[in-house]
Amino acid sequence: MIPNRHDLAFRNGELAEGVCVCNRHPHANVDCAHCTIRPLSICGALDSDELCELEGLARHAHFAPRQAIFSQDEAVDAVFNVTAGAARLYRLLPDGRRQVVGFAIPGDFLGLALAEKSVYSVDALTPVTACRFNREAFSAFLDQRPALLRRLYEMAGHELSLAQEQMVIIGRRTAEERVVCFLVGLRKRWARVSGNSVTVPLPMTRQDIADFLGLTIETVSRAISKLARDKLLVVVPDGVRLLEPARLEAIVDG
Amino acid sequence: MIPNRHDLAFRNGELAEGVCVCNRHPHANVDCAHCTIRPLSICGALDSDELCELEGLARHAHFAPRQAIFSQDEAVDAVFNVTAGAARLYRLLPDGRRQVVGFAIPGDFLGLALAEKSVYSVDALTPVTACRFNREAFSAFLDQRPALLRRLYEMAGHELSLAQEQMVIIGRRTAEERVVCFLVGLRKRWARVSGNSVTVPLPMTRQDIADFLGLTIETVSRAISKLARDKLLVVVPDGVRLLEPARLEAIVDG
DNA sequence: ACTAGGCTTTGATCCAGATCGTGGTAAAGG
DNA sequence: CCTTTACCACGATCTGGATCAAAGCCTAGT
Numbered sequence: 001m002i003p004n005r006h007d008l009a010f011r012n013g014e015l016a017e018g019v020c021v022c023n024r025h026p027h028a029n030v031d032c033a034h035c036t037i038r039p040l041s042i043c044g045a046l047d048s049d050e051l052c053e054l055e056g057l058a059r060h061a062h063f064a065p066r067q068a069i070f071s072q073d074e075a076v077d078a079v080f081n082v083t084a085g086a087a088r089l090y091r092l093l094p095d096g097r098r099q100v101v102g103f104a105i106p107g108d109f110l111g112l113a114l115a116e117k118s119v120y121s122v123d124a125l126t127p128v129t130a131c132r133f134n135r136e137a138f139s140a141f142l143d144q145r146p147a148l149l150r151r152l153y154e155m156a157g158h159e160l161s162l163a164q165e166q167m168v169i170i171g172r173r174t175a176e177e178r179v180v181c182f183l184v185g186l187r188k189r190w191a192r193v194s195g196n197s198v199t200v201p202l203p204m205t206r207q208d209i210a211d212f213l214g215l216t217i218e219t220v221s222r223a224i225s226k227l228a229r230d231k232l233l234v235v236v237p238d239g240v241r242l243l244e245p246a247r248l249e250a251i252v253d254g
Numbered sequence: 255m256i257p258n259r260h261d262l263a264f265r266n267g268e269l270a271e272g273v274c275v276c277n278r279h280p281h282a283n284v285d286c287a288h289c290t291i292r293p294l295s296i297c298g299a300l301d302s303d304e305l306c307e308l309e310g311l312a313r314h315a316h317f318a319p320r321q322a323i324f325s326q327d328e329a330v331d332a333v334f335n336v337t338a339g340a341a342r343l344y345r346l347l348p349d350g351r352r353q354v355v356g357f358a359i360p361g362d363f364l365g366l367a368l369a370e371k372s373v374y375s376v377d378a379l380t381p382v383t384a385c386r387f388n389r390e391a392f393s394a395f396l397d398q399r400p401a402l403l404r405r406l407y408e409m410a411g412h413e414l415s416l417a418q419e420q421m422v423i424i425g426r427r428t429a430e431e432r433v434v435c436f437l438v439g440l441r442k443r444w445a446r447v448s449g450n451s452v453t454v455p456l457p458m459t460r461q462d463i464a465d466f467l468g469l470t471i472e473t474v475s476r477a478i479s480k481l482a483r484d485k486l487l488v489v490v491p492d493g494v495r496l497l498e499p500a501r502l503e504a505i506v507d508g
Numbered sequence: 509a510c511t512a513g514g515c516t517t518t519g520a521t522c523c524a525g526a527t528c529g530t531g532g533t534a535a536a537g538g
Numbered sequence: 539c540c541t542t543t544a545c546c547a548c549g550a551t552c553t554g555g556a557t558c559a560a561a562g563c564c565t566a567g568t
């Protein structure tokens with residue numbers, strides 16, 4: 001049985017009254033018309049008719065910090081469009097070694113590969129809100145909407161490029177360079193969501209950063225301390241403030 | 255001016271007479287009907303009509319060993335479907351440090367992201383033959399053929415997964431594990447092309463392997479020597495023969 | 509206020525893999 | 539034939555980052 005809109009409205013308590021963005025359908029659950037991150041996400045590729053249809057497939061989802069969104073090797077029955085918060089994506093080896101393969105922030109799509117089984121785990125770092133789509137339904141919708149498929153393809157290509165860049169960082173850069181690349185890269189990503197700022201929020205722990213960069217927590221901590229000692233940044237609660245973006249960029253560029 | 259089929263036949267010397275796979279169009283240049291790697295490549299997603307049209311867009315291309323196929327930061331005007339040979343994909347840092355991000359073998363698609371500028375260089379390791387497509391024309395064709403787009407999207411997802419696996423290997427595995435993962439992974443990829451065999455061809459140099467695994471050539475050499483000493487493999491000309499695939503798989507699985 | 513527990517920082521020591529140096533082998537070319 | 543060039547192996551030494559150890563520092567709970 002499919003829950004009706006009032007059940008859902010009662011459950012998540014954040015439904016606006018009215019009609020969807022194309023002014024023809026009643027609201028189901030999600031309010032794309034007022035979504036601030038839409039241009040950043042897959043939905044940015046859609047005209048208002050298509051957006052409206054996709055809106056019909058979406059359900060709001062919330063995750064508490066540390067809550068699992070996907071689990072490695074387990075079946076994927078939904079994919080998500082992150083609208084707020086941050087999450088970590090990681091793979092585990094049987095002996096416990098961990099590699100963080102990425103961090104998701106608003107605008108990012110989780111489940112890009114549409115695979116039946118997840119090759120990594122994802123869990124929330126902060127409270128996360130996302131649009132949830134049934135994987136099968138989303139996949140079928142995709143087959144009817146080449147524009148959306150094209151958008152996802154382009155996002156996959158972009159992710160692939162970032163993954164290759166990460167290989168360069170992990171494989172060939174020094175510890176300090178890795179940390180600088182991470183901070184500068186994350187600043188660029190946050191800039192799309194919340195505008196350009198020299199303050200980089202770091203919702204993940206030092207251990208997460210270490211596991212992302214192929215380092216240990218101590219090495220990450222020392223690298224950040226050294227950058228602070230060298231007056232290239234200051235550590236602030238839950239983040240860093242970049243004091244000399246230009247010099248940091250120079251380290252990234254070699 | 256567009257070269258006619260006889261010019262092209264004269265140039266590449268490998269045209270079969272006849273009509274295309276759908277029996278309706280004369281041969282232009284490429285002979286998909288007799289392509290052995292078709293099911294491995296993007297073309298596997300197409301019905302015979304679509305295959306025929308794509309065939310019309312394709313031109314044979316040959317590359318000598320060391321010849322560039324793409325160059326980092328330069329414009330991409332064509333994409334390729336590799337039909338024979340092997341190539342390396344790599345990124346360079348300004349100071350000369352190199353990270354190999356992958357190796358292409360028959361069935362692999364070069365230019366998956368369809369980006370205007372290449373983020374990496376690609377050059378041939380052995381003589382390479384490939385089907386060449388004008389990037390713009392291919393991209394336009396893609397917009398008319400959702401099945402092909404879907405196939406490319408799935409290949410991009412697969413590549414992304416491989417790239418993440420490579421992050422785990424480079425970021426969290428020991429030197430010997432990295433070499434074993436590389437050999438076992440490459441064996442699996444060759445198996446699709448030339449059937450299951452315990453002999454793994456290594457068309458790339460030890461330096462290429464080192465730059466793929468985030469190691470030095472000496473460490474790669476020592477790891478392979480140790481594996482040979484431990485009777486897990488034997489070194490043969492231009493490759494290795496795996497003596498104990500099961501024990502090697504066990505190292506990969508942790 | 510005090511305490512407990514999680515996270516981070518800092519210091520001391522260690523080691524896997526880098527670096528440096530030497531020599532060997534095979535193919536290409538004269 | 540010898541020489542050159544490229545690749546590979548391996549021993550000696552060095553070092554960047556890991557590991558081990560301990561001490562701050564928040565925040566939540568009592």
